[in-house]
Amino acid sequence: MKFFHLSDLHIGKQLHHYNLREDQEVILGEVIRYAEELHPDAIVIAGDIYDKSVPSAEAVTIFDEFLTGLSVIEPGIPILIISGNHDSAERLQYASAILKRHQIHLAGNAPATSAEHMEKVTLTDEYGEVDFYLLPFLKPSYVRNVFEEEMSETYTEAVKKLLDREKIDYNSKRNVLISHQFYTGGSKPETCDSETFSVGGIDNVDVESVKNFDYVALGHLHGPQTVGAHHIRYCGTLLKYSVSEWKHKKTLTVVTLEENGKEPKIELLPLHPIRNVQKKRGSLREILDQALESEKDDYISVTLTDEIDPYKPKEQLEKVFTHILEVRVDNTRTRNKLQEMDEELVVKDPLESFADFYQEIQGKPMNEEEIKIMLEILEDAKEG
Ligand SMILES: [Mn+2]
Structure with missing residues (x-):
């Protein structure tokens, strides 16, 4: 069983002020050519099809052309798609019943009631059946009503409980999970500027909850990487979507599952x-x-180090480079300026701040007894 693992197409995305239509069309065209040549048993897209929950007509057309290009390949290749955090589940799911007849399986929403289950697509090869489980992006609140008992509000628990109720046969069958979440475990994940996360990182899912699958096709992180194990993998984006990814090597991930129990290739x-x-x-x-x-036609981010600011640098650069993303300056002048800003931002300890305030209002410093009272108040506040 050989399948393509894609994710985070972010169709409709702009890179700074540049429209990436042509770039996306060309790269998706290359994926279609690989599909014609290698004829995989399936194509998996692990979420973030579009960059926005309300994609532009142009973006919808690009995705439509991609699906059409894949669907004319004979014999037909099943396409398995889940929604990501950037997609609108409802919009993506549009016409999914009709598409299913053309072997395009679209899972927009995670199960929301006790009657609903994860979509499962079973494909067969010479070693038997492979079950693909489609788990669209979810927050714990989306799946709360699936369970009768109260659920803790963690993402790990939500994913774990959803999988538990599917009664997956991990021993005698081969199983693939398609998911779009922030999985963590083992080393620190590598993140980049084109991803959006919730503040504080409470949205992570412990990778332990999915390790029994034969392969886990992940979307969400834009740099290709494994999470804790060889078979749990983010394929990353097909294109570089931020300057922070300039050193990434973007590739098309092809997964081959052989007989049950063997590591995927x-x-x-x-x-x-x-x-x-x-x-x-x-x-x-x-x-x-x-x-x-x-x-000369690449997307270029420039940092100038000239000590004397050059005359109209952007205009001069534009004579050579056609797609300039940004021009930054890093010299003694800008570094001093940054340092000044840093110094303004230095946070004093609370007693010191209050002492300054007291001095300003009272016109005299606090006496020893007042300092003592203030220290007690601050201690109480800390404990509270
Ligand atoms: Mn994404």
């Missing part, structure tokens, strides 16, 4: 975007002189 196929994302640092002269013909 992972292949990473090269992709050829029309424009790369690059970061350049140096004096304006250096950057202009060292520009290669092959990178």
Whole structure:
């Protein structure tokens, strides 16, 4: 059983002020060509199809063309899609009953009532059946009514309990989970600027809850990486969606499952975007002189280090590079400015802050007894 694992297409996304329509069309076209050539048994898309919950007509057209391009391949390749946190579950699920007849399985919503179950798609190869479980992006509140008993509000518990009620046969069958959450376990995940997370990182799911699957096809993180084990994997985006990803190597992930109990094989196929994302640092002269013909149309982030600010740097750079994302300056002047801002932001300890305030209002410093009272109040506040 060989399948493509994709996620985070973010169709309709802009990179700074540039529309990525052409870039996305070309890269999705390359995926279609790989599908024609390799003819996988399935194509899995693990969420964040669109960049926005209300995608533009242009974005919908790009995805439509992608699905159409895949669906004309003979014999037909099943396509398994879940929604991500950027997608509107309802919009994505539109016409899903009709699409199902064309082997396009779209799971927009996680189970919301006790009568609903995760969508399961069973495919067969020479070793028997493989069950694919589709788990769209969820928050604990989405699935609260699935369970009779009270549920703790953690993401790990929500995922674990949803999987438990599916009675999955992990021993004699091969199972694949498709999920779009922030899985953690083992080393620290590598994140980048094009992802959006909830503040404080309360949305993580412990990877222990999914380790019994033969393969876990994840979406959400944009850098390709495994989580705790070889078979639990984020495939990452097909394109670089922020300057912070400039060193990423974006690839197409192809997974091969052999007989039950064997480790899946992972292949990473090269992709050829029309424009790369690059970061350049140096004096304006250096950057202009060292520009290669092959990178002149790339998306470029420039950091200038000239001590004397050059005259109209953006205009000069634009004569060489056609797609400039940003021009930053890092020299003694800007560093001093940053330091000044840092100093303004230094947080004093609470007693010191109050002493300043007291002095300002009373016109005299606090006496020893007042300091003692203040320390007690602060101690109480800390405990409270
Ligand atoms: Mn995403």
